[in-house]
Amino acid sequence: MRIFLHIYKENLHIYKKSSTFADSFMNTLGEKFSFTSFGESHGRAIGGVLDGVPAGLHIDMEMIRHELDRRAGRGEVKGERLRAPQNATSVFGDPAKVKGGEAKGERREAGVSPRALREADEVEWLSGVMDGVTLGTPIAFIIRNNDARPEDYEWLRHSYRIGHADRVYQEKYGIRDHRGGGRASARETAARVVAGSIAKQLLAEKNIHIEAKLVQVGEETNAERFAAYIAAIQQEGDSIGGIVECTITGVPAGIGEPIFDKLQAHLAFAMMSINACKGFEYGSGFEGVNKKGSEMYLSEDTRLISGGIAGGISDGTPIVFRCVFKPTASNRKTLETIEREARGERQEARGRHDACVAVRAVPVVEAMAAMVLADWHDF
Secondary structure (H helix, E strand, O other): OHHHHHHHHHHOOOOOOOOOOOOOOOOEEOOOOEEEEEEOOOOOEEEEEEEOOOOOOEOOHHHHHHHHHHHHHHOEEOOEEOEOOOOOOEOOEOOOOEOOOOOOEOOOEOOOOHHHHHOOOOEEEEEOEEOOEEOOOOEEEEEEOOOOOHHHHHHHOOEOOOOOOHHHHHHHHOOOOOOOOHHHOHHHHHHHHHHHHHHHHHHHOOOOEEEEEEEEEOOEOOHHHHHHHHHHHHHOOOOOOEEEEEEEEOOOOOOOOOOOOOHHHHHHHHHOOOOOEEEEEEOOHHHHHHOOHHHHHOOOOHHHOOOOEEOOEEOOOOEEEEEEEOOOOOOOOOEEEEEOOOOEEEEOOOOOOOOOOHHHHHHHHHHHHHHHHHOOOOO
8 A cells, every 4th residue: 555655656747638628527428418517525416407308208207217216225135124123324424314214213224324214206397308208308307415424525625535636636627626526427227217318218219228237246246145244244334346247238239340349348448437436347258258159159148259249330139348436435444545745544434435336336337237228220
């Protein structure tokens, strides 16, 4: 750790483009079906603008509500509620008292931030929708941050969080939002889930369906034990990573191109934009290195062959890919970091954080996959 800090303090050089736009960044995904997100974690609201949605789509508001609940950690894993034990405490304090929803009382979902369960995440439609039906014009919406607590992060005004991008943000842009990560916070993904839900509805009309699930937490691969495993990590004041697997069915052959517009390249681009995602693989992925060619190509399991994509183009079979999510760097363990003047300091993270971010990443993975595929289709 000390060697890392020395290198970090002495050799951090951030490249800046020689453009007048060097200090801004893009917030839009897609072209025909495009999504622009906006807002900060502890600002007044987050939201998005969707363009390319055809007129006449009856938006399934209950579906959007369900997807936002999943992102808040109120989803299910193998039919079991992801709840911590009765006496389990939050990673950052006492048992969470959650108002409304499915998580009332002294218990809460194992490893999930209390804020995620307190936020109502009510979508306010600003344009493009009338009586629940799309008008064919840009759809704008916001989700208010009703449980924002910027004061919880005042201590970060002059310090950098361990394992986060605080320092490089400061160096590149000359300013950063220290309130819980600001624009870089995973709070922003709620807007992605709303946009992705609409994309999933459009794809469903073409019989294309997307389903992701948590398949590994740390070293644990038995889904029935995920809740207890995460709760134990949470009790230690630590965090753990996980793997999310996504399967897409109904995609016709011919989506994607063979060089730079490979379908898997677009999916990887979208998935790697999700907070804490550290790896992407499809089909045989990294496991393929342990297989002989005769084992892979004679297998009846398409996941061991193409994962639904050959030469960058969908082959008509189910598309299967996986995303790896790191353990969040925000936990109760006291570690070394640096502050604005590059002086070393020991730091214990404060605020509200997940013990396993992969739990809530599942619907975000689905949303991003849906928007990638919606951008390839004409509706």
